[in-house]
Amino acid sequence: MALTQGPKLSSEATTTGIARQEVLERYEELLIEQKSSPDHVFISGSSFRELDPNLVVLDEKAREHPRDWLVPKKIRATAMVGAYCFLSPFASTIFAPSVHLVMADLNITDSTLGALAVSIFLFGFAIGPLVLAPMSELYGRRLIINCGNLVFVAFSIGAGFVQTPAQLFTSRIFAGLGGSAALSIVGGTVADMWDLKARPKASGLVMLGPVLGPILGPVCGGWMSEAASWRWTLWVPAIASGILSVAGYFFLPETYAPRVLQHKLQKMKTLHPDKQFYTVLDLTQSPSGLRFLFSQFVRPLVYLAVDPALALASIFYAVLFGVVYLVIVTLADVFGHGYGHSVGFVGTDFLSAGVGMIIGTFGTIRVMEMIFKKDTTTGQMKYKPESRLLSCIVGGILSVGGLFMYGFSAMRTHYIVPLIGIAIFACGTMNIMLAIQIYAVDGFKYPASAFAAISVLRCLFAGFFPLFGPKLFVRLGVDWGVGLLAFLVLGLGTPMITLLYIFGPRLRKIGVQHMSRFEGDSG
Template identity: 25%
Template sequence: MQSFLQYRRLRSRVATRLAIETHPPADDLKNEPTKDTDNVVASNGDDSTDARNWSPFHRGRVFALVWLLVFSQGWVSTCDSRVAKPASEFFHVSETAESVTTAVFFIGIALGALLAGPLSETVGRNPVYLISTFVLLAFTLGSSFAPNYGALVALRFLSGLASSPTLSIYGGTLADLFTEKERRSHWPIFAAGPLLGPVLAPVAGGFIAERIDWRWTLWIGLAFASVVWMMALAFLPETFSPVLLQYKARHLRGLTDNDDFVAPTEVQGDGLAKRLLTNFSRPITFFSSELIIILLGFYLILIFVINFSFLNGLDFIFTDTYGISTGVASLAFVSITVGVLIDILITPLYTRLCRRVLRQKCRAFNSIPPELSLIRAAIGAPFLPVSLFWLGWTNYSDINPASGYVATIFFGYALSAIFISSYQYIIDSYETYSGSALASITMARYIFSAGLVVATRPMYQGIGVQFVMTIMGTLALMLVPVPWLLIRYGDRVRARSKFASEVADA
């Protein structure tokens, strides 16, 4: 609805501009011979085809709507993850088999990520958000009434496939709306959506499954996501500038009867199918050839694999060790949330530290190199192995369970610091291509997470909490230098990157 009104308003603005500009009248323009590049449409000053020119209120509204979309769909992704026992009893399968429903949701997200970013860079963000979310609602409704285990697995996979676009391209929307300087203050708040949704849903799900019925975890998630979708349908506009320029070029062609007006993406004359094919290859290209994506991708894979392993691992860490209920064990996710919020609340301290570093280098704050975004990750990285070793080595029945809850606070802090910093660096480095860059990472981390969700129970049963946490802590320790290496050498890496160097030269 909002994008349709936006399209109509843009036509009105284009018509007004044509009427007041001093170039030859439309009748002359349509007969005037031009070169291919003479009438390439571009944003002009305060042109509304660049979302960064919109009013702060308008951009803030879009910011809030996309945040809610991401939060609600993150919630739906894990809302049934803590119902293994009642759901497995209902379908007469093992708890490990029941965890496959969460795993296939993640696989759906991973596969959909191959299409999500490129599709949004071809047809625009708005239709991708709205159509995919509607499909997600339909499949989630079907999941809640699944008559058997096979149907539930299939429907949860399709739900994950439908949620993938929103969970993959939101970083691109942020790049559409804000300048690099503005993103430094907005991104930490924005990033709370994809972090907190999957973390808080298991808390509610654990208690809902105990007190009401396991299907209610899906129904409540469905109701929440439906309300957010209706808000987005009414108020969410298109933000991707190349698509808005296509709108503008289309209006100019119609108003002047001059078919020479083209958007930059139309200059080569490629059809929609060819542009889609070109864009679909980007996520694979990014993860196979972009060193920044490879390094930060593996780091993000690790922290999300660990985080999602807690969906089943908490039963062993807290329920089996201390004999507490599933709902109370799920409170560890509240501790993770506390750690995330601590990291977000101390954002001004990171900003102050960046200013100090820049003053030492005699540079202005508005010309901050993307690498300084990684200071946050560099500070938070050591807390990841510390929290995992702490959680594992204090997991004994004669040690107060409060120790484990405190350890997960530090894990939440490290999770947030690494995630926010890495994504901000990728968005700043790739800007227009950030949708595909982030989609490539989304694909990889959800594939690995899906595998570990299923393997978690056998792994904890086979080698115990202490060894599992030691292995994960050791891997985390090995990756601690990654942010520091990129802070030191990231500018050289970006200079050798086809996509990052193109953004830097723009």
């Protein structure tokens, strides 16, 4: 019996080896073909499934690949991620209108420490993506966002019970770390599900939250602090996030295709332990070990250091985001002390920025759809990621003009005039930031890490800018203080966007070369 079984097993092994080699060759061919495409989709091997019955793939007919999901399912997943992305930035500024109440309750006398109560949350936002974004490219988006949100909920609730400044700062930074999970995976999640044509709409839906959240936070926080206590400004977002966590656990699917494929492989092996199932992920050598994990965690920082295109985009985005937070800090003084509005009414004044951002979002989506349609009218794909940046021209004009209108009309005219200026500034700002966000998703090999690289700088700038804001406006006044910010946006944005649009493809090639060396060295 043993004499006949040996040759049979050997023959099966040889056949299996030949089949795997054929699968590998076909897989490598498709990878080479994909390099010339502007839209990188994970290849699960469904087109050559017939080469080997042991090959596990994402079935196109069953719509297992996230790109093949029905549109309602994609919208549901995108909206849930957008809700996560809204709540944590919403919590970052919710008690901004009532900082003086926090200072009085916790015996804080230094105005810089008072501003730090808001800013320190953003430092957690800056640190978190460095670890969480690469982890999402190893373990999937769903695990990262659900675990991070639980940390955010726990420390947000704890922050509402603090009795000392040290307890507040500690709770806030850990809440920021947990809350950064959504921002860490949002870019990758959009790229997981949506193609280039649909991406502007999807990005507009999901990325409105990170920018609109900090604006609407004070709207609710002002009235909440007046009616109850500033502590409820921490508890209410935590309660909402807790409810969202429960919903996300049951209804938010995994969008990262490699992770979806790994789950399917595990399920198949459990059902048929005697089969030698494998996926295309098993055909290439995957580096491992502590050195590899470290390389994954520092990838966002490496992106910033070695990719000039991403560095330019990140610096401009960060400065603009810092200016947004710095302008937010001025609203309490301008409309509270200058125009005599109550804490609750000051919170309502923030709605002008929210209206501007909504208009900017839909306007940007429309412009990007027109540009993409023009690039593909001939039937040939002439699209390049830098096309997303064309709308920044209009956005820059609106941002600078809105800042000048706000700064030089504040406390000199009826309060509706500076509010209109804020709305115009917010409209232009949203236009620029949405364009850069989509550029980061479209233009780089690891969209989650590229998006995290942008998030690191933007959160650091947004955290530091409000710390020196009060002194800036005391020295220069609101008019020339805001005017200086307008000149800063104009002076940085004009050359950076021009450089990116003209030389972006060449700069990204340099970044690809540098990243290839980094990945090779760390493998």
